[in-house]
Amino acid sequence: MAMLRQPHESGRVTISRDQASVTYPAKFLPLSAMNPCPCGYLGATTHYCTCSPKHVQAYQNKVSGPVCSGSNRYHSPSNPSESPARKERRRS
């Protein structure tokens, strides 16, 4: 994610090799998602989260500050067990 910050801000990506360097347009909308904890059930009303607070904090700290500050939208589902990803997982 951090590697995408510069191309996202400049709208260009440069690929450099030994003999040449090429710049391409790179306007895109970064979109990402993550579970609230390692097991994915933190905040769920239908399942019990088995993660310790220490593991939850370590997991959430994996996302670097610059990545978070570059994001202008943040949404935390009130019931993660009913998220579209969970429903999809149940079907398969």
Ligand SMILES: [Zn+2]
């Ligand atoms: Zn959990």
